[in-house]
Amino acid sequence: MRLKDLDTELISRAFSPAKEIEDPRLFAGRREEIEAGIRALLNRGGFLTVFGLRGVGKSSIALQLRNIAEGNRELAKTLNLERLLPRREFNFIVQYYKADSFIKDARDLFYRILFGDDGNRALFSLTDSGDKRLEEFKSVADFGGEGGIPGAKLKAQTRQEKTFRQYVSSDLIQQFRQLLGTIQKDNQKRTGLLLLIDEFDRIPDKEGFASIVKACSSDYVKFGVVGIASTVTELIRDHSSIGRQIDAVHVPLMPQDELQQILNRAEFVVSKAITFDPEAAAEIAARSEGFPFFTHLLGREAMLLAFDRGSPTVTTVDIRSLSEKISQGRLRCIYEDMYHSAVKSSAQRELLLKMFAEHSEDEINTEDVYALAGEFGITNPSQLMKQLTTPDSPDAAPVLVKVRERCFRFSDPVFKTYARLREWKL
Numbered sequence: 455m456r457l458k459d460l461d462t463e464l465i466s467r468a469f470s471p472a473k474e475i476e477d478p479r480l481f482a483g484r485r486e487e488i489e490a491g492i493r494a495l496l497n498r499g500g501f502l503t504v505f506g507l508r509g510v511g512k513s514s515i516a517l518q519l520r521n522i523a524e525g526n527r528e529l530a531k532t533l534n535l536e537r538l539l540p541r542r543e544f545n546f547i548v549q550y551y552k553a554d555s556f557i558k559d560a561r562d563l564f565y566r567i568l569f570g571d572d573g574n575r576a577l578f579s580l581t582d583s584g585d586k587r588l589e590e591f592k593s594v595a596d597f598g599g600e601g602g603i604p605g606a607k608l609k610a611q612t613r614q615e616k617t618f619r620q621y622v623s624s625d626l627i628q629q630f631r632q633l634l635g636t637i638q639k640d641n642q643k644r645t646g647l648l649l650l651i652d653e654f655d656r657i658p659d660k661e662g663f664a665s666i667v668k669a670c671s672s673d674y675v676k677f678g679v680v681g682i683a684s685t686v687t688e689l690i691r692d693h694s695s696i697g698r699q700i701d702a703v704h705v706p707l708m709p710q711d712e713l714q715q716i717l718n719r720a721e722f723v724v725s726k727a728i729t730f731d732p733e734a735a736a737e738i739a740a741r742s743e744g745f746p747f748f749t750h751l752l753g754r755e756a757m758l759l760a761f762d763r764g765s766p767t768v769t770t771v772d773i774r775s776l777s778e779k780i781s782q783g784r785l786r787c788i789y790e791d792m793y794h795s796a797v798k799s800s801a802q803r804e805l806l807l808k809m810f811a812e813h814s815e816d817e818i819n820t821e822d823v824y825a826l827a828g829e830f831g832i833t834n835p836s837q838l839m840k841q842l843t844t845p846d847s848p849d850a851a852p853v854l855v856k857v858r859e860r861c862f863r864f865s866d867p868v869f870k871t872y873a874r875l876r877e878w879k880l
């Protein structure tokens with residue numbers, strides 16, 4: 455494509471700072487993790503876990519594993535992992551759930567699995583007679599119809615779940631196992647049923663989950679959970695009671711060469727009408743500090759700047775004006791808003807936030823920071839901390855969370871990097 459045929463819409467589509475990667479052609483790097491994932495899929499009856507820091511690319515990896523489990527070989531081919539795939543192709547039935555604020559405990563989760571949601575069919579519908587049974591419930595749940603009202607779908611869903619609560623016997627596990635058995639019987643040509651649960655860390659009460667997994671996993675039924683954690687134990691505390699082999703896919707920060715590949719994937723989307731010169735690409739990767747989110751954000755903005763100048767190449771000139779844009783807080787993203795609500799109009803709080811952000815450790819000792827703050831004339835740091843740990847506006851998330859006495863960590867490590875990249879507001 456020539457530069458004159460390019461438009462800003464296509465540039466925006468080449469990057470996805472706010473969305474997981476579904477298309478294998480846009481997925482960069484992560485060979486080891488995908489390899490470990492494929493091995494996990496081959497391990498009959500095993501329990502799959504995908505975990506790492508916030509924003510490192512866990513969901514994108516899980517979605518690629520879903521593709522692979524469904525029989526798509528494209529990514530394995532690109533990563534030269536095709537020899538690992540079974541000759542009789544994978545053709546799992548995959549259900550991919552995202553825990554949300556409606557799921558408070560294991561019970562809620564299993565109702566969601568039974569019932570499905572926007573992205574998943576109800577498990578009943580996977581059986582030959584299932585749709586009929588589901589329809590029975592639906593007619594009860596839809597009674598009094600709320601069609602057309604925004605949010606009604608969600609309400610109907612919670613109501614379905616409520617109705618269902620009365621419907622199933624108290625022995626949920628027994629019911630669930632029976633259903634899984636029927637699914638297997640009715641889908642014998644499939645490799646198995648893979649139930650993936652993303653954002654698993656968000657479920658407040660996970661009690662009982664492990665025993666359900668233990669009772670319901672089989673050579674046919676595989677469970678997998680994805681979430682923010684640095685170890686399997688942090689993700690699922692009672693994992694030893696799962697009684698199955700746990701396949702752990704740990705997702706580390708993304709290495710620089712893989713971050714640069716994200717830029718290559720984007721060049722491919724715009725048919726190379728604009729490309730990154732090596733120095734500019736290296737600069738973006740370095741500034742991203744292992745977080746692919748930043749590579750998407752900075753890559754997009756830099757390409758838009760090159761487009762503005764009518765240049766087919768992103769160069770360090772663009773990176774320089776991008777840095778200015780960031781330092782002046784003119785780069786629109788959620789982290790800019792977070793920065794403002796954290797700092798408000800206090801220069802001292804900004805200084806304190808910067809000190810936390812500059813700290814190299816993940817868990818930050820307040821004594822170190824307070825001592826440094828003292829040298830800069832901040833006399834009452836703990837007072838300033840309040841806005842960072844317990845913000846006054848109810849929908850603002852805390853920037854720092856307490857790990858233990860005198861020790862804090864950024865609730866979002868991507869914001870930590872952003873707060874460091876961004877120059878002073880006050």
Ligand SMILES: Nc1ncnc2c1ncn2[C@@H]1O[C@H](COP(=O)(O)OP(=O)(O)OP(=O)(O)O)[C@@H](O)[C@H]1O
Pocket residue numbers: 470471472473474475480481482483484507508509510511512513514515682716745746747750
């Ligand atoms: N392998 C990859 N190739 C290209 N882009 C990626 C890759 N992995 C992640 N990204 C990008 O990085 C960002 C974060 O990815 P993703 O949402 O998968 O991370 P996550 O670990 O699931 O985040 P969270 O902890 O918030 O759930 C997204 O913009 C996504 O498009």
Ligand SMILES: [Mg+2]
Pocket residue numbers: 512513514652653
């Ligand atoms: Mg995710």
